[in-house]
Amino acid sequence: MTLLERAAVRADRGAVCTDRGADSTDPTGARDIPTARRAAVAAPANTSQPAPVLGGRYRLGTQLGGGSEAYVKEALDLVTGKTVAVKIFRSTDSGGSAPFRRELDIHGRLRHRNIVRVLGSGTTVDPAEAGRHQEHRNYVVMELVGGKDLRGIMQHNQASPEQTAAWMTDVARALAHVHRRGIVHNDIKPGNILVDFATDPQGHGTAKLADFGIALKGRHGAPNSSSGTPHYLSPEEVCGGASTSASDIYSLGLVALECLTGTKAFPGPPLESMVARTLGEPRLPGTVRRRWSMVLHAMTDPRPAGRPSASQAVGMLRRLSW
Template sequence: MHQDVLLGGRYRLGAQLGGGSEAYVNEAWDLLSGKTVAVKIFRSTNSLDNAPFRRELEIHGRLRHRNIVRILDSGDTDSRGDGAGVGQDNRHFVVMELVAGKDLRWILQDKPASPEQTAAWMTDVARALAHVHRRGIVHNDIKPGNILVDFASDPGGPGVAKLADFGIALNGRHGVPNSSSGTPHYLSPEEVCGGTSTTASDIYSLGLVALECLTGTKAFPGPPLESMVARTLGEPRIPGTVRRRWSMVLHAMTDPDPAGRPSASQTVGMLRRLSW
């Protein structure tokens, strides 16, 4: 897909912002609203193999929350309506708000976040999880790359964290996808052992992200297989440099027993108390 292509007769593609195995994301100019947006274009050109697109649209598209990246529109490259040539391959796309910031993976490249930043961002994501969990949805891929921090809407503050990418989310209608069940370095012990991802699994993954924010390093580093095996042998090591109150929260979120972890709503309360 080339830059300057017009999708749906409305969205003029700009620079590519990122991508994964199932889709890539481009900046785009919405000619109708005059705003800049993000367009997620799915790689599959098989109209029968559109499960990732349907999952994103049917699960993510219905969510409205301050801490969840909002889907604005959807379509396919064959419905451009302007005669602009984009080749013979028809692909589905969703249009999302463009967050004026970076994802946590990029932010943590240079140095760890402060405890205050971490508490603010993780509280935001826990609020988003409480919202989706109440609706019977498991995100199933909590990791730094799926958490965007919007600095523009919080000038002078830590920024507002927003949860993105529901491409492998689970709910009553959409079960475990064939292609993936989360990112190896952030899987819960039960997922590593072949169990089903649950709301408690999202909390475990968020605990690993919080620990990475505070330390600047993954809780279980190394190659994916080595990292996953380490998850089954014990809890993540929390350095002595992490404050005791933080340590208690992280131990609760990463309890090896899913039943021992707090719910998303309880996690919000625990994280908020860290700021007092």
């Protein structure tokens, strides 16, 4: 029996209508959320002070997002004249387990149209600490995506099945690329998926995977902080098991379901959400079409071995748009 055939059996058995309220908050507050709206890069309003320049090259502008580990600002590259995104890490730690080092060693070497590209890095005095005791901060320069992250998109509009298929196919392609290199992203969620509408103004846009701050590869094992975001963890991660490529696929399945329904598959407080994951599979509303339910049941199989690989998921998701 194939993956889809097994998923079809579970879909017939488990697809039921549910009524869940939308819950668009991220209670962890632990991961920075990179956004991608463009804005003018200029000095702060109502002040004669010039905008700070990082490394003598990047003139900082509007803050795009932030969290406990880092914040992201739009910046003008004074060398190329292009607008970029600069992620400034709050911690001064640059050791092997630090998010900054993971971004450089793992994310910095990736080149794929569905992965946000790292353009450079450096260390500087934090401009937010001017006039006080200053510490050096690490930063990473990335391409600025001309769109929004999925979390922001879903706060305003529920995605169509066609949009969801296109975006999830893009992310699955990115995962296939990183999994072949022995990398586990370890934090697949709407806030880490950016949709670039500038490259596809007449279509659905191009989805790009971002934020490899807790990714796993080789010597970069499990980070000191808890891995992933509670609402998108796989059952094996909830139970204390290792994060694997199959865990990324499970998380992507939950994101796809949220795109289609407008609600999280396992809503509620983090602990309640995680416990629910160990008790059963996501319950799919009757509004989810059968072809979609088969793919979602396959991606969210409770057994890691029962899930498709990222390459198989690309094929399954592409067929949904035919």
